[in-house]
Amino acid sequence: MTYKDGMAFQYLRETKYDREAIFRRDDLGQIPKPPIYKTYPEAPKTPLPRPPTGETENLWSILNQRRSRRRYTSEPISTETLSRLLWAIQGITLSAPGYQFRTAPSAGALYPVETYLSIHRVSDVKPGVYHFNVLDFALEEISLGNFGEYLSRAALGQAMAGRGALLFIWTAIVLRAMWKYRNRCIRYIFMDAGHIAQNLQLAATALGLGCCPIGAFFDEEINQLLQVDGEEETTIYLAAVGNLLA
Ligand SMILES: Cc1cc2nc3c(=O)[nH]c(=O)nc-3n(C[C@H](O)[C@H](O)[C@H](O)COP(=O)(O)O)c2cc1C
Numbered sequence: 001m002t003y004k005d006g007m008a009f010q011y012l013r014e015t016k017y018d019r020e021a022i023f024r025r026d027d028l029g030q031i032p033k034p035p036i037y038k039t040y041p042e043a044p045k046t047p048l049p050r051p052p053t054g055e056t057e058n059l060w061s062i063l064n065q066r067r068s069r070r071r072y073t074s075e076p077i078s079t080e081t082l083s084r085l086l087w088a089i090q091g092i093t094l095s096a097p098g099y100q101f102r103t104a105p106s107a108g109a110l111y112p113v114e115t116y117l118s119i120h121r122v123s124d125v126k127p128g129v130y131h132f133n134v135l136d137f138a139l140e141e142i143s144l145g146n147f148g149e150y151l152s153r154a155a156l157g158q159a160m161a162g163r164g165a166l167l168f169i170w171t172a173i174v175l176r177a178m179w180k181y182r183n184r185c186i187r188y189i190f191m192d193a194g195h196i197a198q199n200l201q202l203a204a205t206a207l208g209l210g211c212c213p214i215g216a217f218f219d220e221e222i223n224q225l226l227q228v229d230g231e232e233e234t235t236i237y238l239a240a241v242g243n244l245l246a
Contacts, residue, residue: 015184031179043140048083057206069210070160072242076121077165088203089196104195107188112176116169120148154221164242193237214238
């Protein structure tokens with residue numbers, strides 16, 4: 001066996017579209033279609049201020065400045081700043097019959113990626129783990145406490161995961177994309193997550209904040225913190241955000 005027989009290449013081979021494969025039946029059977037929005041109706045809710053959207057920043061200079069930054073001060077960020085970051089990644093920008101379109105593109109407008117936050121230092125929001133309710137533009141409380149140390153350990157000992165003002169945690173609700181795209185959905189889910197993370201880094205840059213995407217983590221340790229099953233909903237990506245250490 002060589003690397004070419006491993007799961008990575010096998011997956012790419014078996015999920016390629018060609019003019020025949022696209023019409024071939026697979027053996028996955030009927031796949032249920034979950035709702036596009038996840039909500040925690042019983043959770044205490046923190047509404048977020050809607051950020052202004054009319055401002056113009058120089059996109060070209062933001063692209064030029066964007067860098068992964070890993071060292072942060074212990075200064076908190078404001079709720080207004082947090083709401084700008086959240087709007088940048090998943091804000092609803094257009095409503096059409098049956099669809100709401102967002103700032104970042106998504107295959108089939110299915111939006112399989114959910115956002116959770118581990119808040120360490122945000123003014124007026126207690127430290128804890130929260131789910132971002134996209135439709136209501138609000139935070140839903142999952143667990144209170146500062147989970148920074150736990151998250152640094154879960155990110156293979158990368159201190160920045162717990163030392164930023166907050167950590168973005170993205171999960172995939174796999175069936176949200178799978179009912180339509182079958183096994184090929186995994187490709188699209190990670191593409192979606194990439195778009196979201198890039199929006200976050202550009203918004204953080206525009207706001208003068210530091211941000212670093214994190215792909216290295218012990219998956220199940222994060223899933224346990226979020227109380228998700230690690231199969232139908234599983235953590236796929238993280239990003240630390242904080243005030244830049246000069
Ligand atoms: C998918 C992905 C995963 C990453 N994971 C980590 C990580 O676990 N730890 C880290 O320090 N940086 C991580 N990074 C940041 C990269 O190291 C960084 O993007 C790269 O060095 C290029 O630097 P730049 O982003 O400043 O241009 C990741 C970036 C991407 C796109």
